[in-house]
Amino acid sequence: MSSAKRGAAQVSVVWVITFGVIALASIFFGYIAQDDKAIMVTERDSAVAEMADSDAKFEGAQDARREVSRVLGFYDTTSADIDSNVDTAKAALESFKDTFSEAGDLEGNFQAVLPIAERMYRSKVAELSELQSTITRQQGEIDTVKTQRDNDLRAKDEEITRLSNQLRDEQANASEREDELQRRLAQASGQADDLDQRVRQLQRDMDVLGRDKDREIAMLRGRLTEQGEKLAFLRPAARELPDARIVSVSSELGLAWIDIGANQRLARGVGFKIQSGKPGAQEVKAIAEVTQVMADMAEIQISGLVDPFDPVVPGDVLINELYDPTGERNAVLIGRFSGSYDEGQLRALLGRMGINVQDSLSLTTDYAIVGSEVYVDEFGDAYEEPVDPSNLPIYSEAVAQGCKVIPIAQVREYFKF
Structure with missing residues (x-):
């Protein structure tokens, strides 16, 4: 019984010791955990403070960025976030350089090109001011010209009025002169009627004289014809002899040569009818035209051959009723x-x-x-x-x-x- 109690007492002590150790360990670990928690809380507070500082700096940077975007532009006005588009700004800067040659070689930003833009703006303002002065001066000249024109128009109107009055006076005088001329015309018309009657009478007299003269001329022509018939025997009869003879012919060339020339008053271009040299022949064989003239002979061109089987041959004769080598x-x-x-x-x-x-x-x-x-x-x-x-x-x-x-x-x- 005592052994059992001693054994139970020993077990209780062991458990007490065990629980004591566990309690001490718990206290130790609790203390350690409490220190770690304090450290972590401190670190957390420090991190929160740093985060708050970073947030403040970020907000400051965001405000600065928004302010720069407001000044620079190139942002979406419909968006709540004001943020300039860098690509759009760069494109605008390049466009500015392309537009203004003075800024073309710069590699800077808007800060570099703005002075150029300002200088060019001031130059344009000066030019505009000069142009405005020129416009003002020219406007003054235009006003002067308009004033002169108005004066000229008034002078013209006055001259028109004066001429209109003069025209009315002239028209009145012309009407009076027209009446006078009408009276004179009536008188002249009466005189013209008298003259017309006299002219008709003279015309009748001239017709009578003309008929008498025509009869007299007819009588004289009859007498002239009668006298001409009586004197016809004194006129030379038409020549029946040929004017020339052909002495040589070239059928291949269509040429021939005749026995008269410059000594017989022959000239180039004179034409002849060619007839046969046989007695009693009257038919025309061809036409000849003188092409070359020598002293006592000439060359002729033959054309219009009537009968190829009756060609022109030496001995044929030439006749031209107008040609006469003598008188x-x-x-x-x-x-x-x-x-x-x-x-x-x-x-x-x-x-x-x-x-x-x-x-x-x-x-x-x-x-x-x-x-x-x-x-x-x-x-x-x-x-x-x-x-x-x-x-x-x-x-x-x-x-x-x-x-x-x-x-x-x-x-x-x-x-x-």
Whole structure:
């Protein structure tokens, strides 16, 4: 029993000691934990203080950044956070450098370019001030010109008023003069009627005299025709002999040579009809034109061959009714001449042939060259209708006188115009 009690007492002591050790350990660890807590609280308080200081500094930096953004700009005005966009600011700075050449070489920021902008602004302000002065001066000049213009307009209006009054006076005087002229016109009209009656009477008298003269002229023409027929035997008959003969022919070249030349008054450009040299032959074989002239012979160009089987050969003869190698001949022009040759050129052409063109028909006239219809008479007065040359008095007189009538078309055949 005692052993059991001793054993139980020993166990209790062990537990007491154990609990005591545990209590001491708890107290020790509690003390240590209490020190660590105090240290941690101190560190926490220090960290909170540092955080509060950092927050204060951050807020200060944020305020400074916002203030810089407000000054610099380039931020989103719709956002509550004022924060300049760096890329936008850089782009604006580069644009400024590109726009203003003076700032183009700077590598700085807005602080570097602002003085340049200020200097340029002041320069522009000075220029604007100078321009404003110029505008003010020119405005003064314009005002002076306007004043002068207004004065001129007033002077013009006064002159117009004066001229209008003068015009009214002149119109009144003109009306009086018109009345006077009307009275004179009435008197002159009466005198004109008297003169018209006298003119009609004179016209009737002239018509009577004209008819008498026409009858007298008709009688004289009849007598002239009669005398011409009586004297016809005195005029030389038309030549029937050929003017030249062909002495040589070149069929390949279309050329031939004849037995007359410059000594027979032959000229280049004169044309001939070629006929056979056989007796009694009258048909025209071809046309010849003189191309070269020597002393006693000439070269001719052959054209218009009628029959290839009847070519031009030596011995054929040349005929031109206007060509005469000896005496002087006279011609008169009847009608109108125009086209390739006018009257002056035709006179010169006939002159080279030894034909003198007379201004009027005479007993020495040999040829009557007839042109185209005429539109005016010898006094320059226009006919009501064109008149054929054959209906002109000079044509009838030339025929009655026995002149050889040659149409202009036939002359063209001889001279190739």
